[in-house]
Amino acid sequence: MKTRYIFVTGGVVSSLGKGIFAASLANLLESRGIKITIIKLDPYINVDSGTMSPIQHGEVFVTEDGTETDLDLGHYERFIRTKMTKENNFTTGLIYSEVIRKERSGKYLGQTVQVIPHITNEIKRKILQGGKGYDLVLVEIGGTVGDIESLPFLEAIRQLSIEIGRQYTMFLHLTLVPYLNSTGEMKTKPTQHSIKSLLSIGIQPDMLVCRSSKSISEKEKLKITLICNIPKKAIISLEDVDSIYKIPVLLHLQKIDDYICKRFLMKCPSANLSEWKSLFQSQSNQIDHVTIGMVGKYVHLPDSYRSVIEALKHGGFGNQVEVMIKMIDSEEFESSSSSDNLKMLENVDAILIPGGFGERGIEGKILAVRYARENKIPYLGICLGMQVAFIEYARNVAEMHGANSKEFSSNCQYPVIIPISSRKNDQKENSEKIYQYKGIFQKETRMRIGKKKCHLVRKSKVYSIYKRNVIFERYRHRYEVNKLFLKKIEKAGLCISGISEDRKSVEIIEYPLHPWFIACQFHPEFTSNPRECHPLFLSFIQAAKLFKRINFNKSKQQKNI
CATH class of the missing domain: 3.40.50.880 (Class I glutamine amidotransferase (GATase) domain)
Structure with a gap:
């Protein structure tokens, strides 16, 4: 079976929990018998997380092969069975250092080295390399849409979706829908602007996950559908929870796994979440x-x-x-x-x-x-x-x-x-x-x-x-x-x-x-x-x-x- 790719982007504000969401979604899809992995693309220029201060970046997670990575890879391993390696995390710094190394050794045969195609080609190469042997790959793009640092990554996944084929790729956007206590309303305007930013670089989201302190109502979903050109059944509400380990079940209740499997024409058994349900029982x-x-x-x-x-x-x-x-x-x-x-x-x-x-x-x-x-x-x-x-x-x-x-x-x-x-x-x-x-x-x-x-x-x-x-x-x-x-x-x-x-x-x-x-x-x-x-x-x-x-x-x- 040809490998499918889901590209996860974030909008409006940072720290929405893209890593935890990606891990939870991967857990849900894994429970359906899908062989899955997750790749994290970080926009900072450090080559890896090893020399970064915990004050700025959080912990350094270490993989079995000795790679110092972003803390999100820790979330990935806690939710899915797949072990992370050096193939699962790369930064802007690593990409640029690799391109410069190739240029210095004459790999480009005297070409003028540019962001497009050389940087984007290297990003695509690493994504495809990390996805070898898997049925489905979740690719989390660090940062927020609109940040200048993330542009090469976004351009690379846009190109990759065309090269692989849209039937094998999917864009999933995680966004904030704030609730204003003063008016008792949810505001979709920030989400609209975030999606417009994606559209301006040629990416139309196939699915939207709305983060909020409260559940998104049918009224807000309908508004987002009309303005953002996303089917209503592809809009998922993800409200705040007291335990991150409840998220796979919450996503399953909204049939996000069914939608993805149908979108990719993947025939697989129903989700088996018995382990997570017993986990909730132990919590209670x-x-x-x-x-x-x-x-x-x-x-x-x-x-x-x-x-x-x-x-x-x-x-x-x-x-x-x-x-x-x-x-x-x-x-x-x-x-x-x-x-x-x-x-x-x-x-x-x-x-x-x-x-x-x-x-x-x-x-x-x-x-x-x-x-x-x-x-x-x-x-x-x-x-x-x-x-x-x-x-x-x-x-x-x-x-x-x-x-x-x-x-x-x-x-x-x-x-x-x-x-x-x-x-x-x-x-x-x-x-x-x-x-x-x-x-x-x-x-x-x-x-x-x-x-x-x-x-x-x-x-x-x-x-x-x-x-x-x-x-x-x-x-x-x-x-x-x-x-x-x-x-x-x-x-x-x-x-x-x-x-x-x-x-x-x-x-x-x-x-x-x-x-x-x-x-x-x-x-x-x-x-x-x-x-x-x-x-x-x-x-x-x-x-x-x-x-x-x-x-x-x-x-x-x-x-x-």
């Missing part, structure tokens, strides 16, 4: 809640920790509890008095420190680790969260005062965390990435990134959680545990329960004298999804649930006394 059974204290430095920007937040929710589904996340600023934590710190953490049932780079707020994170360890509060450390746990243990239990990471203090007495590049006579792995920073940084560091094998130690807590000897997880780090100090720290009671395949890297640590204290160098959040919660998050939320119950019983007994 969440009669209790647990509070997780997440200590980080981007706490006012939830998208900076999007995969972690979603993985915690997945753990709640599996334990039938609602997960409440209390974001704690690590800088504020380290600058506060001990009594204020206690107030920040006194009502949490577990503590989590996510990954990150840089020394800002590090001492606050170390204080939070110590509080969790000494007060027997369940603790999960991820990447940097493992490194600060190792530093805290070295300082306060192994009595290695002055222990630190080379990332934060180059001349510390005990450099218990060192750069990966410090390894002597170590061969670079194929999936390792070289970063060359010039100017202000003037240094070269290596990054260990992508899917890798980890060996678990028998009789450890993580072994009982995973129930197997070998696991595969995704990594993204430049620093690791210094093996020179391992014997001293292990002698002080810390357990090294996971090691790399080459036996050179510490992957997991745990504290046996604590009910649940685990930290890992990898990122388990990248492989968690609502249907199959990652075992570490499932066990972590279970530990938080138990901690809350024990504390509740203790306080009840004290009141009776």
